[in-house]
Amino acid sequence: MPLTFTETARDPDCEARTGVLANSRGRVLTPAFMPVGTQATVKTLRQSDLRSLGVEILLGNTYHLYLRPGHPLIKDMGGLHRFMSWDRLILTDSGGFQVWSLAELNRLSTEGVRFRSHLDGSAHLFTPELCMDVQLALGSDIAMVLDQCLEYPAERADAEAAVALTLHWAKRCRIAFDHIEPVGGADPSLFGIVQGGIHADLRERCLVGLREIGFDGYALGGLSVGEPKSAMWDMVEAGMPGMDAARPRYLMGVGTPEDLVEGVRRGVDLFDCVLPTRNARKGTVFTSRGRLVVKNAVYARDPRPLDPDCSCYTCAHYSRAYIRHLFQAMETLAQELATLHSVHFYLETMRRARAAIHDGRFDAWSRGFLEQTRSGEGTHGA
Amino acid sequence: MPLTFTETARDPDCEARTGVLANSRGRVLTPAFMPVGTQATVKTLRQSDLRSLGVEILLGNTYHLYLRPGHPLIKDMGGLHRFMSWDRLILTDSGGFQVWSLAELNRLSTEGVRFRSHLDGSAHLFTPELCMDVQLALGSDIAMVLDQCLEYPAERADAEAAVALTLHWAKRCRIAFDHIEPVGGADPSLFGIVQGGIHADLRERCLVGLREIGFDGYALGGLSVGEPKSAMWDMVEAGMPGMDAARPRYLMGVGTPEDLVEGVRRGVDLFDCVLPTRNARKGTVFTSRGRLVVKNAVYARDPRPLDPDCSCYTCAHYSRAYIRHLFQAMETLAQELATLHSVHFYLETMRRARAAIHDGRFDAWSRGFLEQTRSGEGTHGA
Numbered sequence: 001m002p003l004t005f006t007e008t009a010r011d012p013d014c015e016a017r018t019g020v021l022a023n024s025r026g027r028v029l030t031p032a033f034m035p036v037g038t039q040a041t042v043k044t045l046r047q048s049d050l051r052s053l054g055v056e057i058l059l060g061n062t063y064h065l066y067l068r069p070g071h072p073l074i075k076d077m078g079g080l081h082r083f084m085s086w087d088r089l090i091l092t093d094s095g096g097f098q099v100w101s102l103a104e105l106n107r108l109s110t111e112g113v114r115f116r117s118h119l120d121g122s123a124h125l126f127t128p129e130l131c132m133d134v135q136l137a138l139g140s141d142i143a144m145v146l147d148q149c150l151e152y153p154a155e156r157a158d159a160e161a162a163v164a165l166t167l168h169w170a171k172r173c174r175i176a177f178d179h180i181e182p183v184g185g186a187d188p189s190l191f192g193i194v195q196g197g198i199h200a201d202l203r204e205r206c207l208v209g210l211r212e213i214g215f216d217g218y219a220l221g222g223l224s225v226g227e228p229k230s231a232m233w234d235m236v237e238a239g240m241p242g243m244d245a246a247r248p249r250y251l252m253g254v255g256t257p258e259d260l261v262e263g264v265r266r267g268v269d270l271f272d273c274v275l276p277t278r279n280a281r282k283g284t285v286f287t288s289r290g291r292l293v294v295k296n297a298v299y300a301r302d303p304r305p306l307d308p309d310c311s312c313y314t315c316a317h318y319s320r321a322y323i324r325h326l327f328q329a330m331e332t333l334a335q336e337l338a339t340l341h342s343v344h345f346y347l348e349t350m351r352r353a354r355a356a357i358h359d360g361r362f363d364a365w366s367r368g369f370l371e372q373t374r375s376g377e378g379t380h381g382a
Numbered sequence: 383m384p385l386t387f388t389e390t391a392r393d394p395d396c397e398a399r400t401g402v403l404a405n406s407r408g409r410v411l412t413p414a415f416m417p418v419g420t421q422a423t424v425k426t427l428r429q430s431d432l433r434s435l436g437v438e439i440l441l442g443n444t445y446h447l448y449l450r451p452g453h454p455l456i457k458d459m460g461g462l463h464r465f466m467s468w469d470r471l472i473l474t475d476s477g478g479f480q481v482w483s484l485a486e487l488n489r490l491s492t493e494g495v496r497f498r499s500h501l502d503g504s505a506h507l508f509t510p511e512l513c514m515d516v517q518l519a520l521g522s523d524i525a526m527v528l529d530q531c532l533e534y535p536a537e538r539a540d541a542e543a544a545v546a547l548t549l550h551w552a553k554r555c556r557i558a559f560d561h562i563e564p565v566g567g568a569d570p571s572l573f574g575i576v577q578g579g580i581h582a583d584l585r586e587r588c589l590v591g592l593r594e595i596g597f598d599g600y601a602l603g604g605l606s607v608g609e610p611k612s613a614m615w616d617m618v619e620a621g622m623p624g625m626d627a628a629r630p631r632y633l634m635g636v637g638t639p640e641d642l643v644e645g646v647r648r649g650v651d652l653f654d655c656v657l658p659t660r661n662a663r664k665g666t667v668f669t670s671r672g673r674l675v676v677k678n679a680v681y682a683r684d685p686r687p688l689d690p691d692c693s694c695y696t697c698a699h700y701s702r703a704y705i706r707h708l709f710q711a712m713e714t715l716a717q718e719l720a721t722l723h724s725v726h727f728y729l730e731t732m733r734r735a736r737a738a739i740h741d742g743r744f745d746a747w748s749r750g751f752l753e754q755t756r757s758g759e760g761t762h763g764a
Contacts, residue, residue: 038709039713040704041711041713041715044718046695046715046719047699068707069682069703069707069710073703076683077685077701077703077704083703083707084704085700085704127675167574216532220736241432241498301459303460313428313430315518317429318467320453321465322459325450325455325465326421326423329421329422329446331421332714332718333423333425333427335714338427342644
């Protein structure tokens with residue numbers, strides 16, 4: 001069964017909607033947050049944790065898996081799902097963003113992008129065709145086209161060129177994708193990515209071009225790369241009218257819990273971000289009262305859980321004092337417990353957003369959520 | 383209820399026995415292996431994992447907890463059990479071994495041991511009385527006396543002096559222990575430690591002295607510190623006849639799965655060792671066919687679990703290829719999965735030993751176990 005998307009409810013006061021994304025492997029209730037499983041693992045968590053947390057789709061990083069252990073090995077092991085023992089959906093990014101942000105000496109041309117591995121300096125040429133090869137070898141459920149991510153700020157001429165290159169590559173990705181036989185059992189879909197920096201008209205031009213090619217879903221890329229938050233939301237709002245309402249809309253690399261709620265309000269269906277996992281590993285977790293830097297000395301004797309309103313494993317069993325001690329002692333259990341909590345908080349926020357939309361009370365719920373989250377109680381240990 | 387020990391079965395062909403160690407907090411089926419929870423955590427595992435694995439008692443390191451976060455903090459947080467969310471038994475070592483092996487500039491005197499912290503170089507004096515204070519503040523179920531661990535090889539005169547100091551400290555520990563009020567809910571016991579290097583007569587002298595003082599259990603210390611295996615087993619065998627058969631016998635810091643089975647054969651009831659956890663974190667696991675260095679390149683495409691005969695979470699879900707990838711990619715999930723497996727293997731080995739003793743077939747079982755373990759299939763990836 002190819003990917004389907006069905007809108008199931010829409011809020012009367014804004015663009016927020018719920019839906020069901022499904023293919024032969026399973027289904028995803030949207031709006032959904034995808035934890036990032038960079039190297040075939042969501043750092044510090046087991047796949048049984050992801051199931052328990054209610055994760056229905058996770059993101060794999062094509063750039064990382066291509067370099068190590070390599071897509072031929074993963075293909076030989078039966079694909080990424082089997083390799084990492086995960087039977088729910090996986091979306092793979094194109095690798096374009098990592099080449100741009102991690103690799104050394106990356107050089108773009110119409111042909112593709114040449115770069116040196118951040119692991120060993122080896123030289124690589126990533127073309128739209130190879131990008132499709134890799135993602136299909138991994139057995140991805142949702143592949144992303146190779147795109148050119150633009151730095152912020154950028155000249156308009158550069159943004160125009162990036163849109164042109166992104167469209168050229170998107171067409172080649174579509175052709176390559178349609179000609180490659182998926183690995184056994186896989187039933188992949190392909191999403192296009194809208195670029196254009198903070199120029200609404202360029203983004204519109206990009207989206208029109210992508211829709212002419214035709215994709216199973218559309219993503220907003222190149223945001224949350226340094227531009228002001230207001231500019232990001234302007235781009236999201238400007239992009240929505242041109243979107244195909246029958247397809248899922250994916251805001252790439254965003255964001256904080258507040259960003260997720262703001263994105264849902266504007267009609268976004270899918271999110272991914274390393275924030276909950278990366279920050280947790282460094283000792284900062286997201287709670288219903290805002291960020292909590294559990295490493296801080298003020299929590300040394302605090303018997304309360306990270307978030308008294310939370311029902312996750314960490315909050316049910318461990319105190320801030322204990323978790324702070326684990327961070328001080330550089331114990332990996334600190335990272336596990338903090339990550340478990342923050343991913344739970346993100347997933348729970350999405351569950352509550354979906355329930356609120358379903359009940360037609362998203363506007364009130366989201367205002368209450370943002371007010372409480374921004375109260376910052378968590379950061380002060382009060 | 384103070385600690386009780388009840389022998390429940392004895393093998394007809396050797397000294398192996400089963401028993402039940404119990405206090406008001408819970409019970410431990412012996413022979414038992416105690417995973418090491420150095421800094422109030424068995425590295426990489428959650429307390430729910432320890433429960434699932436069947437751990438009934440774990441070991442806490444007094445030296446580490448005294449230095450960080452400090453026993454006053456743990457006492458304020460309700461004791462070590464509550465602090466780390468573990469409601470089964472905890473045995474705490476005396477810290478003597480860590481002072482000897484980790485601390486800088488340690489200097490012994492009758493008064494105690496002066497040392498500098500391996501964390502920050504701060505100066506400390508550890509006396510028998512402080513050693514008891516710390517362990518009782520932690521709320522330990524089984525405290526250990528402060529002893530002098532002897533290096534190997536050592537002159538006989540040094541071994542004699544170490545025995546004398548160990549006995550002097552043991553008496554002071556007993557007195558201090560009996561005068562300190564335990565933290566709420568705790569019902570602690572105190573074990574003596576037999577020293578004497580590889581001199582059977584000195585160990586006998588030490589044991590006689592300890593039994594005159596009177597303890598709830600007796601441990602064999604200062605072994606597995608570099609002496610030949612045969613010398614270690616000679617000391618264990620020489621020490622057994624003088625032991626109080628009505629009390630648990632604890633072989634400290636030992637060892638490999640084969641060592642555990644050899645120890646059980648000689649009448650040992652309790653073991654602890656960092657091997658399964660430390661080796662796992664470095665990429666070597668224990669299996670029913672011997673050690674397996676899963677980091678090795680030979681496993682890069684091996685679809686088999688770490689141990690095809692194992693029923694642990696890791697072996698039920700993940701391949702050697704995947705775990706090897708995680709080690710290559712320096713993902714902590716590698717350490718989690720390997721640790722889960724190896725601790726399971728240790729606990730399962732103890733379960734099988736107990737069943738074999740109960741059925742009067744320990745001799746045959748242990749020979750089969752040792753033969754299979756030493757076949758080394760695991761290390762060759764065959």
